[in-house]
Amino acid sequence: MSLFNxxxxxxxxxxxxxAPFRSLATTAAxxxxxxxxxxxxxxxxxxxxxxxxxxPFLLNLFSDGDLIPIPFQKYSxxxxxxxxxxxxxTQYAQIGGGSPIHAWTELQxxxxxxxxxxxxxxxxxxxxxxxxxxxxxxxxxxxAQMQKDGISRAVALTLYPQYSCSTTGSSLNELWKTLKHMDxxxxxxxxxxxxxxxxxxLVEVFAKHIEASLMTYPEHERKDVVLLFxxxxxxxxxxxxxxxxxxxxxxxxxxxxxxLGHSNPFRLIWQSQVGPRPWLGPKTxxxxxxxxxxxxxxxxxxxxxxxxxxxxxxxxxxxxxGELAKEHGITGFKRVESLNxxxxxxxxxxxxxxxxxxxxxxxSTQMPLRCPLCTNEKCGESKQxxxxxxx
Amino acid sequence: MSLFNxxxxxxxxxxxxxAPFRSLATTAAxxxxxxxxxxxxxxxxxxxxxxxxxxPFLLNLFSDGDLIPIPFQKYSxxxxxxxxxxxxxTQYAQIGGGSPIHAWTELQxxxxxxxxxxxxxxxxxxxxxxxxxxxxxxxxxxxAQMQKDGISRAVALTLYPQYSCSTTGSSLNELWKTLKHMDxxxxxxxxxxxxxxxxxxLVEVFAKHIEASLMTYPEHERKDVVLLFxxxxxxxxxxxxxxxxxxxxxxxxxxxxxxLGHSNPFRLIWQSQVGPRPWLGPKTxxxxxxxxxxxxxxxxxxxxxxxxxxxxxxxxxxxxxGELAKEHGITGFKRVESLNxxxxxxxxxxxxxxxxxxxxxxxSTQMPLRCPLCTNEKCGESKQxxxxxxx
Numbered sequence: 116m117s118l119f120n121x122x123x124x125x126x127x128x129x130x131x132x133x134a135p136f137r138s139l140a141t142t143a144a145x146x147x148x149x150x151x152x153x154x155x156x157x158x159x160x161x162x163x164x165x166x167x168x169x170x171p172f173l174l175n176l177f178s179d180g181d182l183i184p185i186p187f188q189k190y191s192x193x194x195x196x197x198x199x200x201x202x203x204x205t206q207y208a209q210i211g212g213g214s215p216i217h218a219w220t221e222l223q224x225x226x227x228x229x230x231x232x233x234x235x236x237x238x239x240x241x242x243x244x245x246x247x248x249x250x251x252x253x254x255x256x257x258x259a260q261m262q263k264d265g266i267s268r269a270v271a272l273t274l275y276p277q278y279s280c281s282t283t284g285s286s287l288n289e290l291w292k293t294l295k296h297m298d299x300x301x302x303x304x305x306x307x308x309x310x311x312x313x314x315x316x317l318v319e320v321f322a323k324h325i326e327a328s329l330m331t332y333p334e335h336e337r338k339d340v341v342l343l344f345x346x347x348x349x350x351x352x353x354x355x356x357x358x359x360x361x362x363x364x365x366x367x368x369x370x371x372x373x374x375l376g377h378s379n380p381f382r383l384i385w386q387s388q389v390g391p392r393p394w395l396g397p398k399t400x401x402x403x404x405x406x407x408x409x410x411x412x413x414x415x416x417x418x419x420x421x422x423x424x425x426x427x428x429x430x431x432x433x434x435x436x437g438e439l440a441k442e443h444g445i446t447g448f449k450r451v452e453s454l455n456x457x458x459x460x461x462x463x464x465x466x467x468x469x470x471x472x473x474x475x476x477x478x479s480t481q482m483p484l485r486c487p488l489c490t491n492e493k494c495g496e497s498k499q500x501x502x503x504x505x506x
Numbered sequence: 507m508s509l510f511n512x513x514x515x516x517x518x519x520x521x522x523x524x525a526p527f528r529s530l531a532t533t534a535a536x537x538x539x540x541x542x543x544x545x546x547x548x549x550x551x552x553x554x555x556x557x558x559x560x561x562p563f564l565l566n567l568f569s570d571g572d573l574i575p576i577p578f579q580k581y582s583x584x585x586x587x588x589x590x591x592x593x594x595x596t597q598y599a600q601i602g603g604g605s606p607i608h609a610w611t612e613l614q615x616x617x618x619x620x621x622x623x624x625x626x627x628x629x630x631x632x633x634x635x636x637x638x639x640x641x642x643x644x645x646x647x648x649x650a651q652m653q654k655d656g657i658s659r660a661v662a663l664t665l666y667p668q669y670s671c672s673t674t675g676s677s678l679n680e681l682w683k684t685l686k687h688m689d690x691x692x693x694x695x696x697x698x699x700x701x702x703x704x705x706x707x708l709v710e711v712f713a714k715h716i717e718a719s720l721m722t723y724p725e726h727e728r729k730d731v732v733l734l735f736x737x738x739x740x741x742x743x744x745x746x747x748x749x750x751x752x753x754x755x756x757x758x759x760x761x762x763x764x765x766l767g768h769s770n771p772f773r774l775i776w777q778s779q780v781g782p783r784p785w786l787g788p789k790t791x792x793x794x795x796x797x798x799x800x801x802x803x804x805x806x807x808x809x810x811x812x813x814x815x816x817x818x819x820x821x822x823x824x825x826x827x828g829e830l831a832k833e834h835g836i837t838g839f840k841r842v843e844s845l846n847x848x849x850x851x852x853x854x855x856x857x858x859x860x861x862x863x864x865x866x867x868x869x870s871t872q873m874p875l876r877c878p879l880c881t882n883e884k885c886g887e888s889k890q891x892x893x894x895x896x897x
Contacts, residue, residue, distance in 0.1 A: 313764065351784070355792075359774075365752065368757075369760070380871055380872050381872065396742075397747060402878040488792060489800070
C-alpha cells in the first residue's frame with residue numbers, strides 16, 4: 116500500500132482540514148441574502164458515508180439503467196446489490212469505514228463559492244449544492260433544497276473532467292428527469308459545465324502533483340519512473356457505441372505529459388473492470404504484472420479521471436494494486452495525491468465556472484451530439500432540454 | 507462518393523503537381539556533394555503502384571508478424587495474400603489502378619529536403635529516402651542506396667503522426683533487423699522521429715483543411731456539421747496490450763478541435779476493421795448508419811491518422827463509406843483533403859525534423875518504453891538499438 120503525503124502535512128481526509136465549511140443543512144437554514152444566489156450544483160457519483168450506507172448506495176448504482184442496463188433492472192438491482200454488499204463493505208472498512216467523497220465535495224463547493232464570488236461578482240452570491248448519483252444528497256433532495264432557497268439560475272457542474280454517458284450523462288439524465296417532475300414550469304434556468312478534460316488549471320494541478328511525487332523517488336531513478344495514468348474503464352459495448360470518454364481521458368493525459376515536458380515515459384491504462392463483458396484495456400492489474408516482468412521497479416499511478424479520493428483510489432489503487440505490485444517486486448509503486456481540495460484545483464474549477472457563466476450559453480458545442488449508436492431516448496430528451504435553456 | 511477540391515485547383519494526384527521533383531533513381535545517380543548528406547528516411551506503409559503490384563504488397567503485409575501475427579506465417583501469408591488479391595485489385599482499379607502513396611511520399615521528401623536545408627544549414631545537404639514497409643522501396647533497398655551514397659547520419663522519420671507497434675513500431679523493427687545484417691559495424695548513426703501527434707503545425711494544417719471543407723456547406727447548416735475523425739482501427743488484443751496509438755490519435759483530435767474553437771460537434775471513430783477478431787470502435791460504418799438514424803445529414807470525414815492519400819481514404823472513405831452514406835440519406839457526406847504535399851504540412855515536418863536534430867537525442871522519452879503486455883522480443887532489442895545510438 117502506497118499512501119504518502121505530498122507536502123508532508125496535507126491531510127488525507129477533508130475532515131481534518133482546517134478550512135471552515137458548513138454542512139449543507141446548516142447552510143440551508145441560513146437567512147437568504149436579498150439577491151437570490153446563483154446555484155452551482157456539483158455532480159459526482161457519491162459514496163457511502165459509513166458501512167450501513169453501502170447497501171443503499173449499491174442499490175442506487177445497480178438501478179441506474181444509464182450506467183448498467185440489466186434486464187428486469189428493478190428486481191435484479193436488489194438481488195445484485197444485496198449479494199455484493201458484504202464484499203464492498205469490507206473494502207470500505209479498509210479505508211476508514213466509508214467514502215470521503217461527500218466531505219471532499221462539500222469542501223470543494225464551499226471553497227468554490229468564495230472564489231466565484233470574487234471572480235464573477237455580477238452573479239454573486241454563489242451557493243454550492245451537491246447532487247450525487249448514488250448517495251445522499253441525491254438529485255431530488257438537492258432540487259427541493261434549491262427551490263426552498265429561491266434559486267432561479269443554476270449551473271450544473273460535473274466533477275468528472277471527461278464526459279461519459281455513464282457518469283456525467285447519467286447525472287444529467289437524472290437531473291432532467293427530476294426537473295420534469297419537480298419544476299414543470301422551469302422556474303430554474305440551467306446551464307451545464309459538462310466536461311473540462313484539458314483545462315489549463317486542471318492540467319497544471321495534475322502536473323504539480325506528479326512533479327511532487329517524482330521528487331520522492333531517488334534522484335538517479337527519477338527519469339525512469341513510468342507514469343501510469345489510470346482511469347476507470349468502460350465496457351466495450353459503451354466504447355463501441357461512441358462514448359466520448361476514452362478520447363477525452365487520452366486528451367487529458369497528453370496535455371499533462373506535455374506540460375511535464377515529456378520528462379518520463381507513460382501509458383494510459385484502465386482499471387476497475389468487473390464481470391464477464393469485455394472492457395477497454397490495457398487493464399491496470401495486467402499492466403503492473405507486465406511491467407514487473409519487463410523489469411520496471413518504479414511505477415507512479417495517476418488517477419486521471421477522478422478528482423476526489425474514494426474507493427477506487429484509496430482501496431483499489433492503494434491497497435489492491437499496491438499489494439499486487441509488492442507481490443511482483445515493484446518496489447517503487449506510488450500514487451499521486453488526488454486533487455481533492457487543493458487550492459489550485461479549486462482555482463481551476465472557479466475559472467471553468469466563471470468562464471462558462473460569462474460565455475452565456477447553456478451547453479457546450481459538443482454536448483447536444485448524441486453517441487452515434489445511442490438508443491437511449493432519455494439522452495436525446497435530456498440534451499435537448501439543457502441545450503434549449505433560456506438564460 | 508465525395509471527392510471535392512479544397513482550393514478548387516489543388517491536384518488530386520501528385521503526378522499532376524507542378525512542383526518539380528526527381529525520382530529516387532535520378533537523385534541517386536546525381537554526383538554526391540563534398541559534404542555527406544544527412545539522410546531523412548520517410549517511413550510509411552507504402553502501396554501497390556499498379557494492379558500487378560497488389561499481390562507482392564499483400565504478401566509483404568501478411569508476412570509481417572509485428573502487424574498480424576498468424577500461425578505458420580510464411581505459409582499462411584502466401585495463402586491469404588493469393589486469396590485476397592482479386593478483391594483488393596478491384597479496389598485499386600477504382601482509384602486509378604494503383605496507390606498514389608509512393609508519388610506523394612517522394613514529393614514530400616523532396617520538398618522536405620529544400621525546407622530542411624534552409625532550417626538546418628549546419629546539417630545540410632539533406633537527402634530524402636523512402637522506406638516502405640510493404641512496397642518498393644523496401645528497407646533493404648533503401649539502406650543499400652544510403653550506403654552507396656556514403657551516408658553516415660540518418661533520421662528515421664515516421665509519416666504516421668501517432669505511434670503504433672503495428673505501423674511505426676513495425677517499420678523500426680524492420681529497420682533494426684536490416685541494419686543488423688547490412689550495417690553490422692554501425693557506420694550510419696541513426697536517430698528517430700517516432701511520433702508527432704500534437705505538433706502545432708500538424709494541428710494547424712488539419713484545422714485549415716477542415717475549415718476549408720466546412721466552407722463548402724451551406725452557411726445555415728455549417729454549425730451542425732458533425733466532424734468525424736476517422737482513424738484506422740486496431741484489434742482489441744493490440745489495444746489491450748498497451749499500444750499507445752488510441753491515446754495519441756485521441757490527443758490529435760482534441761488539439762484540432764480546440765484549434766477550431768470547438769466550432770462543431772465531433773467524434774473519434776475507427777475504420778477498416780477486418781476479420782472475426784474484436785476491434786476498437788465505434789466502427790465508422792456503424793457510426794454513419796447511427797447518425798443517419800439520428801437524423802444527421804452533414805458528416806465531414808477527417809482521416810486523422812494518415813497523411814497521404816491511399817486506398818483507405820480514396821476507396822474506403824470516398825467510395826465505400828460514401829455509398830453507404832448515400833444509401834442512408836446522408837446528403838452532406840464529405841471528406842477533407844488529405845495533407846499530401848500541402849506546403850503547411852511540409853513546413854510542419856521540416857520543423858519536426860529540424861527540432862529533432864537540434865535536440866541531439868536519438869529517440870523520444872516515450873519510445874524506449876515497451877507496451878506493458880509486450881511479448882515481442884524484437885521490440886525490446888530494436889528500441890534498445892535506437893536508444894543507444896551515439897550521435
